[in-house]
Amino acid sequence: MKNAKVIAGGISIILVLGVVIGVIAGVARSGSSNIEEHVSTTSKYIASICNTTDYKQQCVESIGSVASNNSATPKDYIQAAIGYTISQVQAAMNKPEGLGKEANSSVDKMGLEDCKELLDFAIDELQAAFSMVRDNQLHTLADREAELRDWMSAVISYQQTCLDGVSQSDIKQELNNGLLKATELTSNALAIVSAISDIMSSFNITKNTTTGSATSRKLLEAVGSKGEFPSWVSAADRKLLGSHSRLPPNAVVAKDGSGQYKTIAAALAAYPKNLSGRFVIYVKAGVYDEYVTVTKNQINVYMYGDGPRKTIITGSKSYASGVSTFKTASFAVVGNNFIAKGMGFRNTAGAAGHQAVALRVQSDQSSFYNCRMEGYQDTLYVHAHRQFYRNCIITGTIDFIFGDATAVIQNSQIVVRKPMENQQNLVTAQGRVDRRESTGIVIQNCRIVPDKQLYPTRFKTRSYLGRPWKAYSRTIIMETIIGDFIQADGWMPWSGTLYLDTLDYREYGNRGPGAATDRRVKWKGYKVITDRNEAAQFTPGIFLQGNDWILSTGIPNYLGFTNARDML
Secondary structure (H helix, E strand, O other), X not given: OHHHHHHHHHHHXXXXXHHHHHHHHHHHHOOOOOHHHHHHHHHHHHHHHHOOOOOHHHHHHHOHHHHOOOOOOHHHHHHHHHHHHHHHHHHHOHHHHHHHOOOOOHHHHHHHHHHHHHHHHHHHHHHHHHHHHHHOOHHHHHHOHHHHHHHHHHHHHHHHHHHHOOOOHHHHHHHHHHXXXXXXXXXXXXXXXXXXXXXXXXOOOOOOOOOOOHHHHHHHHHHOOOOXXXXXXXXXXXXXXXXXXXXXXXXXXOOOOOOOEOOHHHHHHOOOOOOOOOEEEEEXXXXXXXXXXXXXOOOOXXXXXXXXXXXXXXXXXXXXXXXXXXXXXXXXXXXXXXXXXXXXXXXXXXXXXXXXXXEEEOOOOEEEEOOEEEOOEOOEEEOOOEEEEEOOEEEEOOOOEEEOOEEEEEOOEEEEOOOOOOOOEEEEEEOOOOOOOOOEEEXXXXXXXXXXXXXXXXXXXXXXXXXXXXXXXXXXXXXXXXXOOEOOOOEOOOOOOOOOOOOEEEEEOOEOOOOOOOOOOOOOOEEEOOOHHHHHOOOHHHHOXXXXXXXXXXXXXXXXXXXXXXXX
């Protein structure tokens, strides 16, 4: 390992020298008199930025356009790296369409169509990051590092979802080759934004400590609020979200015609173009058999029903019926800052349908309170960004909480159902592919229990807390009651020894007959947390930066550790 690091460092130095030689030639041709000083500064900038990345040659290439600029700053180099990544993702946009003609199955054709949509999402996230870097000083960017990491992690999730949507081996390989440069550059961009503080230190740039960062101020105010909203939450949002009683809606949906709309899709279609504040939709009791998407432009939607067993959105699309997993969702949320209360989300495809999503979420800073997600395999798709679930019921069999979001599920019931014969139950399958991603699934202060159909045969059917879907899969189970039906080893491999050294599985402070850790797996990536400070990193206030947004939802929460007396 030590030798590998030396080799990597040597490669980066050679690359930097190559760029510097090019810069010398360029500056010499321009007749500049400060060649030595410029080269020294340029090489220092490139080394400082590119040594943080895994794909150093790609990194040097991405910032080469800035190297000849005498007045370039570290911020210019970071901006150039993100801008170059955007260009490469855009260049890859045509690849899925061309391959669609070669796909043999309808599912693969649909997966390639999904790919275009996903790459479009990726470009949106990258452009947001580019604008943030362009419009802010470096010390401000350091304060917003978590947000930048979240965006870059989402880009990686979209790229992986694109690749996961295709099964035909030759097409999958071609698609992977077509996206390779974009995925490597995205990894580099994530590495760079994750190291902004280090980059600042290397150039002796200090934070403005006079006023403190916005995040720090919010944290202090939230800690001192004693359950009230901190001062940074607007008066309008306090009035709107501070009560859990029914709120005055902008749109009322009712199947019986007693509302303004008979379908949820129709209510969302009425979303105003120049919205200021929340768009509140009240969905009256009823079973709504429709496929709903809250689009990326429909932000700040607040949707509430008459209860998770009364107001239900249902669908039956499944992988077995020829639909890509991404498109099987009965309800999908893309627009940021979505809130749902008292709603049910269901997929009725059953165990035989295989992958069949009830709810897919990629809305940043989204939250769900008193909701029910009901399905079998792949019930809840926590696709991307920061998500908070509280007092919910989530049911399923295989990988039924899965995805690559940064998600905390708190004070909820996780109900494991009876699968088909010869199948195992897996509660989670987290999909982190880059070790720097901020993503992971945290299950805090919940109950993991069998349903009535599984209970009589709970010891015959093997049930596990999760398995590693991707190389750096991260799942934390903490302060949770675990039923006796969970296998003593706790976790199941994905395939042989694949990912067992790189995954990040942790347990902390769990209770119940299935919580004993003395017989748990002995994988390098598994750990029982004994340090409270270490466990604190996975509480919503820190893991989701929840002090910045969860309080404003009006949803009950613990931003830190929970109290067992408040268990459901």
